[in-house]
Each structure stands twice: as C-alpha cells, then as structure tokens.
Amino acid sequence: MESILKFDNVSKHYPNGVHALKDVSFEVREGEFVSVIGPSGSGKSTLLRAINRLIPISGGTVWLDGQAVSAQRGTALRQLRRKVGMIFQNYNLVYSLSVLQNVLHGRLGYMGGLKGVFGLYSEADKQEGLDLLKELGLEEFAYNRASDLSGGQKQRAAVARALITQPRLVLADEPTGALDSKTGREVLDFLKKLNREGNTIVMITHDLSVAEHAKRVVRIVDGELYEN
Numbered sequence: 728m729e730s731i732l733k734f735d736n737v738s739k740h741y742p743n744g745v746h747a748l749k750d751v752s753f754e755v756r757e758g759e760f761v762s763v764i765g766p767s768g769s770g771k772s773t774l775l776r777a778i779n780r781l782i783p784i785s786g787g788t789v790w791l792d793g794q795a796v797s798a799q800r801g802t803a804l805r806q807l808r809r810k811v812g813m814i815f816q817n818y819n820l821v822y823s824l825s826v827l828q829n830v831l832h833g834r835l836g837y838m839g840g841l842k843g844v845f846g847l848y849s850e851a852d853k854q855e856g857l858d859l860l861k862e863l864g865l866e867e868f869a870y871n872r873a874s875d876l877s878g879g880q881k882q883r884a885a886v887a888r889a890l891i892t893q894p895r896l897v898l899a900d901e902p903t904g905a906l907d908s909k910t911g912r913e914v915l916d917f918l919k920k921l922n923r924e925g926n927t928i929v930m931i932t933h934d935l936s937v938a939e940h941a942k943r944v945v946r947i948v949d950g951e952l953y954e955n
C-alpha cells in the first residue's frame with residue numbers, strides 16, 4: 728500500500744529547551760488504523776501538530792502524501808492541510824454557529840475563518856455537509872447551534888467536519904478523552920467503520936483500552952517512538 732505519512736528522523740526542540748521528539752521515524756500506509764500511545768508529556772500532541780505543521784520541527788522530514796510538509800508555504804500549505812482531517816478531545820467546535828456551519832468550516836484548512844463565519848458556501852458544499860451529518864446520525868441537528876449537542880453528538884459533528892475535505896489522513900487526538908465510556912465506545916466504533924471504508928487513521932491516546940481499537944499500536948515514551 729501507498730505511504731500516506733512518513734517521519735524520517737524527526738526531532739522537535741521547543742524554545743524552552745524541551746526535546747519533545749527524538750529522532751522519530753515511522754510510516755503509515757494507506758488504509759491503516761494506527762494508534763500512538765504514551766503517557767502525558769511524552770510528545771503525542773507534538774507529533775500530531777508536526778504532521779500538519781501547526782508547529783515547525785527542528786530536524787528531519789515529515790512526508791504527507793509524498794510531499795515534504797516543512798517545504799510548503801501559503802496556498803500549498805493550505806492545500807496540504809486539507810488532506811488531513813483533525814479530531815480533538817475537546818471537539819473545537821464554534822458553539823455560536825450551527826452544526827452545519829461547523830462542518831463546512833472544515834473546508835477552510837483551518838484558515839480564513841471569517842469566510843466561514845459569513846457562510847460563503849455553495850449549495851453543493853451545503854449538500855455535502857448535510858449528507859455527512861446524515862451519515863453520522865445528526866441531520867436533524869444541522870441547523871441547531873453546536874452548543875445544543877451532547878458530548879457524543881459534538882464529537883460526531885467534529886468527525887463530520889474532519890471528513891468534509893475527503894482527507895487522505897484522519898488524525899484524532901484523544902478523541903474519547905472527554906466522553907463517558909459508552910459514548911467513547913460509539914466514537915471508536917465510528918472510527919473503525921471509517922477505517923473499514925478505506926480511511927487512514929492515526930489516533931493519539933494515553934489509554935490502552937482505547938489504543939487497542941486500532942489495528943496497529945506504536946508507543947511513544949519521552950519523545951522516542953517504539954513499534955510494538
């Protein structure tokens with residue numbers, strides 16, 4: 728299978744001297760569901776942010792869909808970011824906006840936020856958003872404010888937002904961290920379904936019972952990555 732994501736000897740030094748990633752190399756192929764498990768402070772979020780260049784790395788190369796992430800700027804960077812759908816522990820929804828507007832927001836490559844706020848989307852975009860919400864069992868909430876949703880529904884709305892660009896890679900950072908075990912299980916089941924449908928997923932967690940839902944588990948300890 729084709730390589731979607733590749734870390735070649737990636738290191739990250741924060742300006743305060745913390746060495747958060749130490750010579751990390753690993754590869755994710757198309758169709759995989761990989762979890763990265765490690766304790767708090769081990770570098771999981773740093774690893775995730777390096778993928779879409781929310782932070783610059785200090786050494787090595789991150790390859791996303793065959794392109795070196797650190798070489799991209801401006802429009803090219805935005806296009807590269809659209810290849811990655813992000814799901815966060817705390818959903819990162821805009822609660823004053825409708826569920827559908829939040830989903831459509833995913834198109835922006837997390838930039839140019841005002842355009843989304845003013846609802847400058849085509850009918851085709853909206854229909855695509857509605858179709859995704861339907862798939863996630865949220866169609867009846869499309870025009871509700873995101874604040875009206877329960878925790879599990881919020882995370883499903885966030886999943887819809889992550890999928891709106893038809894990403895090459897779905898990244899989930901502790902996606903069940905804020906949910907009770909039953910609702911968390913529903914989100915994991917949905918991620919597994921997405922994976923069966925061909926989506927490539929990298930999930931970060933500190934919880935082994937969550938990590939075990941992935942097909943492959945790698946460990947990160949103090950900035951070093953280990954394949955099991």
Ligand code: ADP
Binds near residue numbers: 747766
């Ligand atoms: P995890 O997500 O596994 O909890 P992080 O990637 O958030 O770990 O953090 C890894 C290490 O880098 C920790 O020691 C943390 O304190 C440090 N760190 C994270 N973000 C920053 C930052 N912006 N500036 C300085 N140090 C940071």
Ligand code: MG
Binds near residue numbers: 771772773
């Ligand atoms: Mg973290």
